[in-house]
Each structure stands twice: as C-alpha cells, then as structure tokens.
Amino acid sequence: MRCPFCHAEDTRVIETRANDEQGTIRRRRECQDCRRRFTTYERHEEPQLYVIKKDGRRELFDRQKLLDGITKACQKRPVSREAIEDAVYEIERALRDALKDEVPSGALGDLVMSRLRTLDAVAYVRFASVYKEFRDLGSFLDEIQRVLERTRLEHVAEGQTSLFHADD
Ligand SMILES: [Zn+2]
Incomplete structure (x- = not known):
C-alpha cells in the first residue's frame, strides 16, 4: 500500500476495524x-x-443534512436547486480531496460559509447564525459584520429595510 503523501511503498497497518453494519474494513x-x-x-x-464536533464526538458526514441546511438557508432566495447541489458537491469533494477521513466541524462550517458567501449574502448570514457555535466568536462576528454591512447597502439600494422575510 503506497503512502498517499510521499508515495513510499513501505506502510504499516496499525489498526484494523471491521464495521459489520456497513460491511467495510x-x-x-x-x-x-x-x-x-x-x-x-x-x-x-x-x-x-467523519465530522469531529467541538466536544470530540465523531459523526458520519451527512450529505443530505448539509443539503437540507443550505436549502433552508437559501429559502426564498434567488438560488437554484442545482446551484445548491453543486455547492454541496464541491464542499464534499474539497473534504475528500484533502485525503482525510476526519474533519473538524469548524473547518466544515468555514468551507460551507465561504461557498455560501459566493452564492447568496442573505443565505450566508442565515447559515452563519446556525453554525456560529462552531466558530471562533471573534472572527465570526467580524465576518457577519462585513456581510451585514454589504447586504444592508444592497437592500437599501433595493428599497428594502429587512434582511429576512417576515415569516422566517
Ligand atoms: Zn509517506
């Protein structure tokens, strides 16, 4: 088995675990x-x-959950279903291309948010408000402030005063 990092051939198995439920080793x-x-x-x-939560628990990466979260964030926004699915696909690819089997939830949140920011500013703020617990509070607030500032300007230009719809 070649090393994926340096391509050396001499690798050693240090742990083997069978998952009977998924039929994998x-x-x-x-x-x-x-x-x-x-x-x-x-x-x-x-x-x-696996996504490593802040408290150390491991949770299987759930594509559907991510899709649902982003869909919810994009509700009533001019973002197509296809664009959302593309975003989820790109996020998952980025994780898998890193050749890691674990990702800290904060890093996943950052990835999602950087992708969302290019999709839709309001969706970005909504999602960020859900994920803020996983992020460093200081940088989170800075980020939100920047987006709010920009979104407010855009909405003023459109003659709107509220970020969110009344039923949100
Ligand atoms: Zn190596």
Whole structure:
C-alpha cells in the first residue's frame, strides 16, 4: 500500500476495524518513511468521512443534512436547486480531496460559509447564525459584520429595510 503523501511503498497497518453494519474494513496505516498516518477502506467505494464536533464526538458526514441546511438557508432566495447541489458537491469533494477521513466541524462550517458567501449574502448570514457555535466568536462576528454591512447597502439600494422575510 503506497503512502498517499510521499508515495513510499513501505506502510504499516496499525489498526484494523471491521464495521459489520456497513460491511467495510477500516485500516489505519502509518508510512514508515514520512510517518504520516492514513486510513484505507475495503469493500467501499468512498471512505467514510467523519465530522469531529467541538466536544470530540465523531459523526458520519451527512450529505443530505448539509443539503437540507443550505436549502433552508437559501429559502426564498434567488438560488437554484442545482446551484445548491453543486455547492454541496464541491464542499464534499474539497473534504475528500484533502485525503482525510476526519474533519473538524469548524473547518466544515468555514468551507460551507465561504461557498455560501459566493452564492447568496442573505443565505450566508442565515447559515452563519446556525453554525456560529462552531466558530471562533471573534472572527465570526467580524465576518457577519462585513456581510451585514454589504447586504444592508444592497437592500437599501433595493428599497428594502429587512434582511429576512417576515415569516422566517
Ligand atoms: Zn509517506
């Protein structure tokens, strides 16, 4: 098994775990050359991706949940279903391309927000308000402030005063 980082051939299995529910075997390996660790899976097209919550719990990455969250954030905004699905796909690809099997929830939140920011400013603020607990509060507030400022200007230009719809 080649090391995905330095491509050395000498890697060692340090842990093997079978997941009977999913019918997969997960092997934790260590490169004997660069000492980096990586995970391989058997009988599975794509490795399981875990989100590490702030309290340390691991949760399987849930594409549907992310899709639902972004859809909700984009409610009544001029964002197509296709654009939302593209965003979810890009976020998942970015995670998988990093060749990691775990991602901190904060890093996932950052990825989602940077993608949302290019989609729709209001959707971005809505989503950020849900995810703020995972982020550093200071930078979160700075970010929100910037978007609010920009959105307010845009809405003033459109003759609107409120960020959100009355039924939101
Ligand atoms: Zn290596």
